[in-house]
Amino acid sequence: MSMINSFRRTMAITKKEIRQLKRDRITFAMVVMIPLIQLLLFGYAINTDVRDVPVAIVDQSDSAAGRWIVEAIKVTQVVSVEAYYKTSGEAEAAITRGEIRAALILPPNLTEKLANKETLGQWLVDGSDTMIAGAIMQLRNMPLDQITSIAAKQAPTFEVALFYNPERRSAVNIIPGLIAVILTMTMILFTSAAIVREREKGNLELLITTPIKPLELMLGKILPYIFVGLIQMAIILGLGHLIFDVPINGDIAQLLLGTLLFIAASLTLGLIISTIAKTQLQAMQMTIFIILPTILLSGFMFPFEAMPKPAQWLAELLPATHFMRIIRAVVLRGGEISDMSFDALWLVGFTIIGIIIASLRFNKRLD
């Protein structure tokens, strides 16, 4: 009997939340608009393949060889030649002004150097952006057989077989990761405000005089958002597949299971915030405190392995880091949750401990 009553009270809260969510047009629109806009934005904008870096040419040789080299560099598409200067001083000034990111200096004795197989010229690079600097560095060993037959064609030391994303498109890696980022954002944002809003509006004073139990209140509050989370995942993956051609190699059931684990973990994190924050503004601030590391440390933007150890430990605390591995494994590599049992169990454990903490923290007393 008490189990049935517990269930009914939980459902009462859930039903009320759904009614309120339906009437809150802005929030309801956000459920759809956040994944949609972010998907388009990140899908198109984030590109780790560096292209069209603005550069200038200082060709002091004024020779045919110089013009060939410049043409060869243009063909790579890594750089786009924006200006020609006479001296390296002018080029440096342009870098300082931010008009160009790098300049290629070709010396007056270029033809002579070419004949002696010496280093031909010098790149002056604005090294502050490491990704751009890296791209220019790769031009260092640019084979010049397109312009001269002097250099013998050399076989590469290694051959590379690229699995899962042979065309090396960023979107393939970004979009499954985007599910983790967007779900972190919306799930934590919705639930972190959940209890605080009731407190601010005075509803909580009524609720605590009723027989509702903390755990029933917590579960009832998060249940509707599980569906919200699944809808968002469907939008991101569906459109990602249609627009950005992201392959979905894994089983849909595995995908759902993995996502549900993550949604549950994120919702409990939101609930914990909700029991700590006194106002909705505080809840919002704490949410941002979680979202930033999620974007930067979870492996969404930068490879997890490249981070220093302490940063990795920190990232392991975030549910998003574990989900990032699961979702990429399932979507891109056709993996199963059982292959990722450590990450899956971690999310389960996080959820259980989180719900307990939130229920304990939520006191039906005012003191």
Place this chain on the structure above:
Amino acid sequence: MNSSDTHDHELAIDARGLSKMFGMLAAVSNLNLRVPKGQIYGFLGPNGCGKSTTIRMLTGLLTPTAGEISVLGMSIPKQAEALKLRIGYMTQKFSLYDDLTVKENLEFIAQIYCLSPNESKRKIEQLISTYQLTKLAKQFAGTLSGGQKQRLSLACACLNDPELLFLDEPTSAVDPQSRRNFWEQLFDLSEAGTSILVTTHYMDEAERCHSLAIMDQGFILADDSPKALMENMGVNVLELTHPNLRQVKDELLEFSEVRSAAQIGARLRVLIDDKVNQPDIWLKQALPTLEQSEIHLTPPNLEDVFVTVTEQSSALEIG
């Protein structure tokens, strides 16, 4: 639930030596409260006098710093959760959901109390008609007027057929006509056997209660039926006229026999210790300028009681 029927003469609330400290501030001090079953018991006092804190301790929302509480025979705060099934609570601020309709709010509370669907439907229909909410059933609670919100709150508080109702300043945002109607509904509930504890700072409301406790700065200064309080206050009430009431008031307050003097329209209402025989004559002797004034005795009201007891308590503090 019916166990209470066998002890009809028991107390609904019995609190002894109740205190609540918030840090160094004593919100409630050594309060003794005995509320008989079936009565409307009033808590009269200014804002911040400890009324809400007391109600919150009695319902188990706040843990008392000291003292013992028994509500409906249950030990509070230990049995607070079980008590919640048997009481109704109307908060001072409207605490239902603005973005749910009147009916949805009632349904929500009914579900929280686990009423069966049939019972809930019957009960909600009955409450909607009792509290004149029929036309408002589909309206969002946030768009209701003060009086309508209050009727909805009371309806929600009555959904679980409570034996005891706590009403925390239920009429603070309500026009006089709605207040009148509200009190009629309280009397109906009381006649049906519900005990009611209601806080207020309106004298006319306090006067309607069966019994009354006057509270100020965390203390109960007096408690009895309104009639007994007025009879036993130990002062006579006189009203007088004079062209310069302000000056007369200041001069009268110099006398220790004069407990209070306050201007009411064109007259001055003076409370004089009942040790003074024939207070009207005493007044004219005390202040010769009152020779031409009309002076007559009037029946005391609760405000006089309130002024007298709070004045006594502050005099004690200074003394």
